[in-house]
Amino acid sequence: MMELLIADIGKEVVLSKAEEDIIKASFIVKKLRKRQYLMQFGEVFRHLFFVEKGMLRAYLKGEKDMEHVIQFAPEGSWIPDSFHQLEDMEALYNIDALEHSEVLLIDREIYQKLLVQVPKLEKYFRVAMQKRLRALHMRVINYLTHFAEDKYRMFVNTYPDIVQRVPQHMIASYLGIKPETLSRNRKKMATRRKEPALESKA
Amino acid sequence: MMELLIADIGKEVVLSKAEEDIIKASFIVKKLRKRQYLMQFGEVFRHLFFVEKGMLRAYLKGEKDMEHVIQFAPEGSWIPDSFHQLEDMEALYNIDALEHSEVLLIDREIYQKLLVQVPKLEKYFRVAMQKRLRALHMRVINYLTHFAEDKYRMFVNTYPDIVQRVPQHMIASYLGIKPETLSRNRKKMATRRKEPALESKA
DNA sequence: CGGTCTCTTGACGGAGTTCAAAGCTAGTGG
């Protein structure tokens, strides 16, 4: 229980057994079945979430119920996109489970207390935030390189594991392209790899 | 001198006169003329920058010397995109001045010391980082809306001041569209506003 | 007043979207 969280923190700072116990006591475990909501647009959210097992997704709905995927959160991730909203506030998006998942919840008030009890966590969270900033940055840069094919290629390189686990149309949504376009591009990429040089006559 | 920085910090935390002085002593003022570089791709950068006056821009060069604007930084901003890289590292992009500007530099080692001397700055910087995360988030969401016109409209709503001060082609670059496209869209938007209903015959 | 920088406009081509339909796959319930 909570091994992944403890391990993730352990990558940044060294925890005593006592500190581990304090941390563990601050979280609540919640199990989600596939498709189940963790949070919905407009709710006031009082918690931070760590994905211990499975995969979650943050997304919002645009025109004609178009879904825009904001973030994929496989086990080991914080969601939403860590901590950029610590004040009380209505959620800007929906979060649901793409697989049967286990999520660790921490109330934001308890989170504040935890930081006082185990100050070295400050560093852990600051680093997590920096990682997210960097990732978002790379994503923006990715969007600026124009072609859909390049965007997809970059996504596959960066998140090979996620590609295997989520439906294609959600990746398309994350990249800001249509599922049909992604399907066609994948085909193009595949055939190109098979026939690097093409004979004009047999 | 440094009024804007002190005022910006003052919005988050209350500073004593002594603390103000410590802060002021930690920064160096640098004046930049229009087009002058503050930092170039590949340099190891040892400083954080606060824009006290004028406007700066972070950008990178892609294929065929295409410039991609990453960030606009008017007075009151930190650049680059605050703090996601505090370790020694080569700059990922160029930063130059779009107007005659004044920038406050702080060496990263001195920055670390400053945080120890004036711990309440931790909060200021954490909040600044959160603001950046949120802004980047909104930008990603903006990219997901397909049409160039929508992207531009959203930019104008979010940064009406910047629109007035920087060349259009840089805004186009920031949005990931071509200057020609932006020009055409602006025209469409303008004419549409002038003639909401159109007579088919005179 | 000359050069650079910027914005505009036109014509053409190409990448991506839309709409529609059919084939696949996997989860669910009988």
Next chain:
DNA sequence: CCACTAGCTTTGAACTCCGTCAAGAGACCG
């Protein structure tokens, strides 16, 4: 355990928005 359905991927054809290339006009600065 099979059958059925709902969700997902693929494919096609027509169309649209955007990019490319090119040229010209206006604005600013030295």
